[in-house]
Structures are given as C-alpha cells and as structure tokens.
Amino acid sequence: MSAPPRRKGRIGRPLAEIVLRQLDPLVARQGFGEASLIMQWGDIVGARVAGLCAPERLQWPARARKPAPDRPQEPATLILRVEPGFGLEVQHMAPAIVERVNAHLGWRCVARVTLRQQPLTARPARRPPRRPPPDPAARAQAQSATDGIEDAGLRAALVRLGEQALTPRR
Template identity: 45%
Template sequence: MAAKPLAELIDDLLAPALAAQGFAGRSVVTFWPEIVGERLAERTRPLKIDWPRRRNAPGETADPATLVVRVEGAFALEMQQLGPIVLERVNTHLGWRAVGKLVLKQGPVSAPARAQALPPPDPAALARIAAQVARVEDSGLREALARLGRAVAQRRKAASDDTAS
C-alpha cells in the first residue's frame, strides 16, 4: 500500500467536525489569513456558517448563509465596519454568493502558532544552489527555484542541528 500525503487524509478526518459547524470543507478555516489578510486573521476566527433552514421552491434563489466570526472585543467595531469587504472576500474564495450576513461573537482569539526562525543555510549549500539554478533562463523561475533550495537547505540544517543536540 502506497503512502498518502497528509493533505489527502486531513479532509476526511476534519469533515465531520467542520460539517457540524456548517463548513462544506476546510478551505475557509484553513485559508482565513489569505481571505481576510494577516491583520484581521490575528484578531478573528471563523466559527461556523449558518445555512438557512427552509428549502427554496424550484426556480427560487437560495437565501445566503450567515458567517459567524469570533472577534476580540476591542477589534469588533473595526471588524463590523469591514464586514462587507470580508463577505465579498469569503464569497470570492468560495466562488459564489454563499454568505450574505456576518455575525460577530466577541471573545478571546488564540494567537496562531508562530513558526520558529530557521537557521540560515551554510555558505556551501548556498553556493551549490546558485550553481544548480544558474542555467535556468527565466529569471522568475530561477529565483523561485533558488528560494525553494534555500528553504530546503534551512530545514535540513535545522533538522541536523536538532539531531546533533
């Protein structure tokens, strides 16, 4: 049996919990910082999506859902003013006008875990990376590959430093 990436398995594991909160998938929760921006994401969390209870008759347009968001108390007024923009961004992310109303619930918002800074890669690794990508003609692709190489080298160095200690 071949190993599966964790990303393929996580949807199946989280689906029941997210469905209980009205989320069809994990994308709104997972991509919340990308949807609303880092500044809003630090002070808010999507809690659930309340879908309308009644079913529409054939040909009748569906009523939009209500997005319930936890927000830190002092930030609630600003979030209320930004509500139309947040709704637009959520709907753009979902690809249709799913959410039409925003409800704010004041309360503490736990800070997302910050990744520890990785040590810089050693100069020999940087030289190898530069030599490997030097033949790539497209400058954007060359720089992207170099960034990827530096990130891999940093992770490898951090892993080797952890096992050495």
C-alpha cells in the same frame, strides 16, 4: 524497447488533501461546507483581519419543507469571533470579508456577518526543546562525511543535521 511496467497501487497524495478530507465532516457540524474556510482563513481575509477575528460557524436559514425549484438556496450568515474592542473595526470590514469568503468558495454563500466578541484562543508560544551541545566526535564525523560537497551552505546545513543525528540523546 518497451516501456517499463506500471506499478499498480496508490499514488501519493499531498498531506493537505488528506487532512482537509478528514476535517470536512468535523467542520460540517458548525455549518461549514468544507474545512478550507477555517484552515485558510488568514489567506482569505489577510493576516491583519485574521488577527482580529476568526470564523466560528455558518448559520444557514431554515429551509422550506417543499422548496420551489426556481428559488435558489438562501445565503448563510457568517458568525465571526472577534477580539474584544475590535468589533466596530471588523463591522466596517464586513462587506470586504463577505466578498473575499464568497470569492474563495466560488459562489454567493455568505450574505451577512454576525459578530461575537470573545477572545481568540491564543496559542502559547512554544519554546524549542533544549538540545544538548553537539558532541565533538559527532561533529567531526559529520564534517568528514560532507567533505566532497562544494556548496558551502549545503555542506554547513548537512553538518548541522549530522551533528544532531549523531549526538547521543540523554
């Protein structure tokens, strides 16, 4: 018995991979080599530090016209936007921030940190959209469709999903 024929074509890719690839040229204008530094800032430096500052750009030193082959690339300066009033605290954390950023990027990319005290753009809290109350007929139909499911938690989640899917929109 032979193996089933393989399908030719594209293999699915994670959405994060596609998004990061599309963002890389945009963030390159700010001196970042890749979008992961911006997208994963909270994971790199921790939630507390990420609440106080955000990366604005990487400023690379001017290159010599004819670089010496034995001289490595000069490290960049990371420019951070810091909430007003927290500059001194972030300045004391700068060595740890540099170490974590370099560890994330995998090489000694950043040597210094420069701070700009500006408010971080706060996203307004979004309220969830108001949903109409579930239709009793939709609830009954959803419950009858999930009668055979033994797990109570799964059944309740499927009933809620069914209510929302079967309730007519106004």
